[in-house]
Amino acid sequence: MVENHEKYLGFPTVIGRSKKAVFAYIKDRIWKKLQGWEEKLLSRAGKEVLLKSVIQAIPTYLMGVYKFPSGLIQEIHGMMARFWWGSNDKGKQVWRLATNEHSLVSRVFKAKYFPHSSIFEAALGPISSYSWQSLWSSKALVKEGMFWRVGNGNRINIWSDPWLIDDESRFATSARIDDGCNMVAELIDVNSCCWKLDALERTFNDRDKVVVLAMGLVSAFRRILSYGLGLKAVVTR
Known part of the structure; x- marks a missing residue:
């Protein structure tokens, strides 16, 4: 007689109404992997290899059988993005300027530094503030992905x-x-x-x-x- 198990060969055996709860162990496994890596000094290339070869492979088998809840996919994407950006706040600011063009900060920077292009085509310019120099130097990180x-x-x-x-x-x-x-x-x-x-x-x-x-x-x-x-x-x- 076989006891009832929540998982068999890594797959949930029962899918209830709360699918996010059933698949929570996938998120926990990914989180533990990322936490272990955060303590190490990794280059951007190293981070990319680990994310693509290890993290993206974790849910692969289950995704071939079950349709993942959209909320779970968003949470996994969020964890990967936080690991990728790390403490690079300037890279995050560049992303916000590029994708939130109607914000006050974005309009101010655009009017002064890149009125006829996007932030990614903008030149540093001979006269620029320290804030713009810091943002401009972080463009390469954002453009990589x-x-x-x-x-x-x-x-x-x-x-x-x-x-x-x-x-x-x-x-x-x-x-x-x-x-x-x-x-x-x-x-x-x-x-x-x-x-x-x-x-x-x-x-x-x-x-x-x-x-x-x-x-x-x-x-x-x-x-x-x-x-x-x-x-x-x-x-x-």
């Missing part, structure tokens, strides 16, 4: 913006064609909200075509600034 999710594609450059995501790169790897497409919008059929297959065939190599076709266009045709470790913000422009 940033990518765009496609809405209408009007302001996403095919060749210079990070928008194609797989294990190889965040950028297009195809050879650029003279007189070819430059903006992602040129690859989208606005009426059907689908990719133009003929344009993809002319523009991309096999790798890029596969990645593009695997992507879904963002509803309401908004582009979304996302981060590879779970951060995401809607940019309504």
